[in-house]
Amino acid sequence: MLNIADSCAQAVAEIHDGATVMIGGFGVAGQPVELIDALIEHGATGLTVVNNNAGNGDVGLARLIQLGRVRKIICSFPRQSDSWHFDAKYRAGEIELEVVPQGNLAERIRAAGAGIGGFFTPTGYGTPLAEGKEAREIDGRHYILEHPIKADFSLTKAHIADKAGNLVYRKTARNFGPIMAAAATTSIVQVAEVVERGQLDPEVVVTPGIYVDTVVRIDAPAQTDPREEL
Amino acid sequence: MLNIADSCAQAVAEIHDGATVMIGGFGVAGQPVELIDALIEHGATGLTVVNNNAGNGDVGLARLIQLGRVRKIICSFPRQSDSWHFDAKYRAGEIELEVVPQGNLAERIRAAGAGIGGFFTPTGYGTPLAEGKEAREIDGRHYILEHPIKADFSLTKAHIADKAGNLVYRKTARNFGPIMAAAATTSIVQVAEVVERGQLDPEVVVTPGIYVDTVVRIDAPAQTDPREEL
Amino acid sequence: MSEQTTHQQAVAALRTSETPLNHDELAKIVAADIPAGSYVNLGIGQPTLVANYLSPEDDVTLHTENGMLGMGREAQGDEVDPDLINAGKIPVVETPGCSYFHHADSFAMMRGGHLDCCVLGAFQVDRKGNLANWHTGKPDAIPAVGGAMDLATGAKQTFVMMTLLTKNGQSKLVEECTMPLTGVACVSRIYTDKAVFLIEEDGVVVRETFGIDFDELQEIVGVPLRPAAR
Amino acid sequence: MSEQTTHQQAVAALRTSETPLNHDELAKIVAADIPAGSYVNLGIGQPTLVANYLSPEDDVTLHTENGMLGMGREAQGDEVDPDLINAGKIPVVETPGCSYFHHADSFAMMRGGHLDCCVLGAFQVDRKGNLANWHTGKPDAIPAVGGAMDLATGAKQTFVMMTLLTKNGQSKLVEECTMPLTGVACVSRIYTDKAVFLIEEDGVVVRETFGIDFDELQEIVGVPLRPAAR
Numbered sequence: 024m025l026n027i028a029d030s031c032a033q034a035v036a037e038i039h040d041g042a043t044v045m046i047g048g049f050g051v052a053g054q055p056v057e058l059i060d061a062l063i064e065h066g067a068t069g070l071t072v073v074n075n076n077a078g079n080g081d082v083g084l085a086r087l088i089q090l091g092r093v094r095k096i097i098c099s100f101p102r103q104s105d106s107w108h109f110d111a112k113y114r115a116g117e118i119e120l121e122v123v124p125q126g127n128l129a130e131r132i133r134a135a136g137a138g139i140g141g142f143f144t145p146t147g148y149g150t151p152l153a154e155g156k157e158a159r160e161i162d163g164r165h166y167i168l169e170h171p172i173k174a175d176f177s178l179t180k181a182h183i184a185d186k187a188g189n190l191v192y193r194k195t196a197r198n199f200g201p202i203m204a205a206a207a208t209t210s211i212v213q214v215a216e217v218v219e220r221g222q223l224d225p226e227v228v229v230t231p232g233i234y235v236d237t238v239v240r241i242d243a244p245a246q247t248d249p250r251e252e253l
Numbered sequence: 254m255l256n257i258a259d260s261c262a263q264a265v266a267e268i269h270d271g272a273t274v275m276i277g278g279f280g281v282a283g284q285p286v287e288l289i290d291a292l293i294e295h296g297a298t299g300l301t302v303v304n305n306n307a308g309n310g311d312v313g314l315a316r317l318i319q320l321g322r323v324r325k326i327i328c329s330f331p332r333q334s335d336s337w338h339f340d341a342k343y344r345a346g347e348i349e350l351e352v353v354p355q356g357n358l359a360e361r362i363r364a365a366g367a368g369i370g371g372f373f374t375p376t377g378y379g380t381p382l383a384e385g386k387e388a389r390e391i392d393g394r395h396y397i398l399e400h401p402i403k404a405d406f407s408l409t410k411a412h413i414a415d416k417a418g419n420l421v422y423r424k425t426a427r428n429f430g431p432i433m434a435a436a437a438t439t440s441i442v443q444v445a446e447v448v449e450r451g452q453l454d455p456e457v458v459v460t461p462g463i464y465v466d467t468v469v470r471i472d473a474p475a476q477t478d479p480r481e482e483l
Numbered sequence: 484m485s486e487q488t489t490h491q492q493a494v495a496a497l498r499t500s501e502t503p504l505n506h507d508e509l510a511k512i513v514a515a516d517i518p519a520g521s522y523v524n525l526g527i528g529q530p531t532l533v534a535n536y537l538s539p540e541d542d543v544t545l546h547t548e549n550g551m552l553g554m555g556r557e558a559q560g561d562e563v564d565p566d567l568i569n570a571g572k573i574p575v576v577e578t579p580g581c582s583y584f585h586h587a588d589s590f591a592m593m594r595g596g597h598l599d600c601c602v603l604g605a606f607q608v609d610r611k612g613n614l615a616n617w618h619t620g621k622p623d624a625i626p627a628v629g630g631a632m633d634l635a636t637g638a639k640q641t642f643v644m645m646t647l648l649t650k651n652g653q654s655k656l657v658e659e660c661t662m663p664l665t666g667v668a669c670v671s672r673i674y675t676d677k678a679v680f681l682i683e684e685d686g687v688v689v690r691e692t693f694g695i696d697f698d699e700l701q702e703i704v705g706v707p708l709r710p711a712a713r
Numbered sequence: 714m715s716e717q718t719t720h721q722q723a724v725a726a727l728r729t730s731e732t733p734l735n736h737d738e739l740a741k742i743v744a745a746d747i748p749a750g751s752y753v754n755l756g757i758g759q760p761t762l763v764a765n766y767l768s769p770e771d772d773v774t775l776h777t778e779n780g781m782l783g784m785g786r787e788a789q790g791d792e793v794d795p796d797l798i799n800a801g802k803i804p805v806v807e808t809p810g811c812s813y814f815h816h817a818d819s820f821a822m823m824r825g826g827h828l829d830c831c832v833l834g835a836f837q838v839d840r841k842g843n844l845a846n847w848h849t850g851k852p853d854a855i856p857a858v859g860g861a862m863d864l865a866t867g868a869k870q871t872f873v874m875m876t877l878l879t880k881n882g883q884s885k886l887v888e889e890c891t892m893p894l895t896g897v898a899c900v901s902r903i904y905t906d907k908a909v910f911l912i913e914e915d916g917v918v919v920r921e922t923f924g925i926d927f928d929e930l931q932e933i934v935g936v937p938l939r940p941a942a943r
Contacts, residue, residue, distance in 0.1 A: 126820030187580030221579030254750030356590030417810030451809030
């Protein structure tokens, strides 16, 4: 049954030390800014974080890394012009890094939610990221075997939730949201609006409520101009 | 670029003898009745057909089978109270049958469209349908390896197409439509309505136009009362 | 006294029934055992009856594998929509908060362990929880599996509903299934007209009996049974 | 004379340019080589310029891997929406007929071979079409791959756009890549300031040269070249 939390603090309260936490968003789009802030405040540590990047600037995921709360990060693109906190921790040997091609990252997250035990993907074959992975030629094409990435918790951002937990998103802010919600044991979603059951058209629901455990409404979510993040 | 056919006959004209053809629908919902009729009329033979069932009564897929046009069928549930044409051909050794659990069927079709070379699924492990398939224990659970099912053509039914080929469906008539359109080299879709680009909300598009080759508008599609088919 | 309380008392009375239960009485017990807020798939046949005894206060959401969560009751008269059917191909109605999705997403939901419970019929269940319900094993039978294997292995819990004895008086709860399996070690509970059985690590526990005592039950079942701890 | 005809003449003139091409001139040639109706992904950096030279008559649909087909131009002023960005995290606008989807669906689209063409930058390409564009191979570099490997292996054709020589005057078209690979045998064409190369089964063909003759080009590239058949 859907838990509608009163605050982000309440929404993230059960995240325990050592948890694997997926964090949605690609750039600023779909980033659950307020939930990440609440996780920082909450204090859980020794986390494994799954995100497309490894934090930007001094806030959000970057701040979580700076504070030493992240033991390991699984992402596709850690190195950016403003990923200095990750860079420092990495060079100091204080954070473990698993780099995954973005499509394999997405498919591995999808596989976790979909009960797939592993899949053969052509992406990465013959590259350093295939080292140690099983390779196989199928029907004349080369593949490597990848396994699901599951999480204890996911923090994502959607646009509207109904009281059955069904979600719709806005534009490219959809990105990792639907697959992370499905891959996590407990999925926590921040939304701009919560409506009654029956107020979302069942044809346009993107994430069915079965994948959503907790929603929290953020009255005025942070909106960064994407250009400031480059 | 999207081909908007003038008739079902024109839409199916390129289906060649020996082709693999996916046919959408679950029961009457989503069944591309007029396209199947056109395929019967067209005369292509030696077909491999992928569908959830093996035809009902004397029309549609059942008629195609009766006429001896289907060399092989890949489906989850061939045996029904009114699947007499399939039953007769099967007992006469005139049609090859591959039975696939419904979820593996759907995932194999999805894999074909998604460029996955194979996947480990728990469904079917330890059953007769796993015979001859690679089995593997991953993280304490048993899986078997399944491979994609690709098609030369797919015949499916959607509700509305725009001129970019984007599709929306109606209720449970969605079923196999989106994954079959993606798994076929040439996807042919019958719709009740074709609208201009920009008239479908981009948030609610279920099948993006990239997966659609040909659409044909059916003014008054056949509507069977589902209860008559039981 | 509220309607709900009356219902609970009626179910409590059934649990100590001194006569075997009919299908509807058994369906009431299964319905009462499903925790509030659950997501449930009811198989075709006897399990479908369970829906009649779920009350809105239970907030149980029904899944149908042809692509819907929040499936409502059977459609009547003008409510019948050929595009809205359940897995048994019966026309149904929507409930507020329902959603639609395609076949691969629907079975991913099941396979990924997101459904709390699935209720299935059976030909045989054995002491290890192996299930046979798709194929009698007769050499001339045309195999047809549908979604049975996906349902059996996908849900968090799989309940079986069946009459305890075959028409010939043989127990369907057996030492080891002799018919082709649907799923391995997947059944956790068996609801029958004569008793409710729990499949546990160390054997089969009898939770309730209906019009039969433990010793008589042990005699007709054959498989070693334990009474439930009081 | 129509605007379109003028543009075609300008491109034809560029193809026989007697001076090396600048980035914009090269982008015009790439744009002219993309067949009408194509679905295309343009990588970050130099390839992005190609979008400026695609005209609406070409009906080319742009894909951005963060979940959109039908991506429009860069957003200006009030058009900026933090929820609508491209893979380079630049705000963009919609085009009529666009659609949104989640990350796993977006990369399935790419991996499944549905994009006609993808244009990427490169550090090195070798005569077999192997691509290196994600990692310089320096031991202290933090690895970051993003979607590069998915793009390289996913599209039906992968074009590379790059300057032919490094800052130190070394050819980036090499006998065999020495940097870590992004993809194996994935590049079919290389567009450079000095020439356009086709990677064929039996070697590298020079399609056009810009301000350099074949013999000079052969000397600076080193890899055995063949002139295109006239």
